[in-house]
Amino acid sequence: MMRMRWILAGLAAIVVLPCTARAVDRFDVIYPSRLDLYMPAGSAGLELGNLSYILLVNTGSTPISAAETSQITFDCVSSAPGFTLAPILGDLPSFAPIAPGEAVGSVKTMNHALLNLIGAGEVFRVTTGQVLAVDIGEPDPPGNYVGVVHFSVDLHLGNRKASFETVVGFHLSTGVSLTFTSVARSTSNEVVAATPMTWGKLKSLYR
DSSP states (O other), X not given: OXXXXXXXXXXXXXXXXXXXXXXXXOEEEEEEEEEEEEEOTTEEEEEEOSSOSOEEEEOSSSOBOHHHHTTOEEEEEESSTTOEEEEEOOSTTTTOOBOTTEEEEOOOSTTGGGGGGOOTTOEEEEOOSSOSEEEEEOOXXXXXXXXXXXXXXXXXXXXXXXXXXXXXXXXXXXXXEEEEEEEEEEEOEEOOOOOOOOHHHHHHHTO
């Protein structure tokens, strides 16, 4: 059976730039806590085009630079084998710098609900291209799954991490659509590096 991967709202390049971690001021992530995905039987998945899966909000006191945004990485764990949710950074460094109090992302009708959680005094700046988008995949071969899958996501930026969960409801349909059913907001926390433990120090803890 030929599997189809659907793409919504166009195509853009995916860019991955390696960079060493540096100190980054605070940031929040506005994300969909629930997505509902409708696809025909036998579909491989869906990739967002020129619209964002999440918004990145600078809640610190200094700009987040292009060099810093190029550090962004994602970890994602699925509750069901074979299902994937892969955030796409894309179009670096076109959306940086991000000024204090600024939220960035590409928003259209489909993901307009993300704007509901922009705080008082914060300013939204629309970006172009595939910025902070996502690819959602089903197992191979397709099982025509109907139900929900939980995805736990960590966004790493410099020395900070924002953790959140997106629940995706999979539905069979004759057409292809994606609904941002509910949205939420996550605040980043500083990631503290583990302190090396010597054998002498370890023994002293148990005396």
